[in-house]
Amino acid sequence: MIEFVSNTNFAPSEPKAEKVGEALHLQLGHKSEVAQPSFEEISAKLGTPEIKARIDFLLKQYPVKQGALLEVLWIAQNELSWVPHAAVKWAAQICQCSPAHAWGVATFYTMYKHAPTGRFLLQFCQNICCHITGAENIISLAEKKLRIKTGETTEDNLFTIVRVECLGACGNGPVMLVNDDFATDVADGKLVMPLNKGLNEERLDKIIAWCRENAKIQREHKRDPLGGVTGAVHGEPQPTDFAPAPPALGVKATVNENGVAIVWKIAPEVTALAIERKSDNKWQLVGNPGVKDKEFVDASGKPGCEYRIIATSGERVAKPSAVFTS
Ligand code: FES
Structure with a gap:
């Protein structure tokens, strides 16, 4: 079992007005001073029954509440589009760790935004490989085309430019991320990063045009055929229920004297299971074993039947498990 050890003990109390991380917006490339909402405003926004239920579920997954800190911060960012100081304290209170610890976590991982950004956060790598392949030129071109400086957001709230350090795609330099995706070009209506093709003016124009075009389209979150949320939408916050439920793994079906015995492995967060058998090219429910069960016998099963869980x-x-045959 993993033991989480707080760097200080958290004593729940009324948060005091204090100035933490004043220069953080600069460190992350956001130039303007950011108005910080109060703890009360944050708590009201994050106190919906849906969020409470999600947090209760999360906290149960960890032996120590502090283990859920990354996800609780993520929930705050999904709801607010960024992580204000008060949201860090809110997350600390929920996860029963010190605000200082939560602050350290929230500022260590660069996926947490400490200032509001435009719908498309353009993160340009300024590190050495990208620098020598023309990052400075590309960044000034982007600033010129969008009429903003690094750290600023366009008036239409579409683009924010920031500079970041190595993105781990040095061979393709100069590179950028558009929200969570690498982008050095656009192909087949998608942002792409073809091997050895870094950003240049023409590709930057294509990427900006792609963003503008996609900003007009309201798209649904990606769902699997059964309705589970499997992905976020470019330029929009990830849904709180991002990440599909874990599928059944290690599924097997063995014929015995009682029919077909089906076995599987399942993660503890699963709350219901359904076993289906293919019949006349259609999947039909044959049973709902309990989540603690380890075996289900299909009394009508025969050799050669196809199943999924x-x-x-x-x-x-x-998503349904892999199809397995008895
Ligand atoms: S230096 Fe730019 S990705 Fe590594």
């Missing part, structure tokens, strides 16, 4: 975790439905 569908797991559910709360509201989320996993």
Whole structure:
């Protein structure tokens, strides 16, 4: 079992007005001073029944509440589009760790935003490989085309430019991330990073045009065929229930004197299971074993039958397991 050890003990108390991380917006490339919402405003926004239920579920997954800190911060960012100081304290209170510890975590991982950004956060690598392949030129071109400086957001709230350190794609320099995706070009209507093709003016124009075009389209979150959320939408916050429920693994079906015995392995967060058998090219439910069960016998099963298992975790439905044959 992993033991989480706080760097200080958290004593729940009324948060005091204090100035933490004043220069953080600069460190992350956001130039303007950011108005910080109060703890009360944050708590009201994050106190919905859906968020409470999600947090209760998360806290149960860890032996120590502090283990859920990354996800609780993530929930705050999904709801608010960034992580204000008060949200860090809110997360610390929920995870029963010190605000200082939560602050350290929230500022260590660069996926947490400490200032509001435009819908498309353009993160340009300024590190050595990208620098020598023309990053400075590309960054000034982007600033010129979008009429903003690094750290600023366009008036239409579409683009924010920041500079970041090595993104781990040095061979393709100069490179950038558009939100969470590498982008040095656009192909087939998608952002792509073809091997050895770094950013240049023409590709930067294509990427900016792609962003503008996609900003007009309201798209649904990607869902698997059974409705489980499997992905976020470019330029929009990830849904709180991002990540599908875990599927059943290690599934096997063996014929015995009682029919077909089916076995599987499942993660603890699964709340329901359904076993289906293929019949006349259609999947039909044959049973709902308990989540603690380790075996299910299909008394009508025969050799050569095809099966699959569908797991559910709360509201989320996993992709069906691999198909297995008895
Ligand atoms: S130096 Fe730019 S990705 Fe590594």
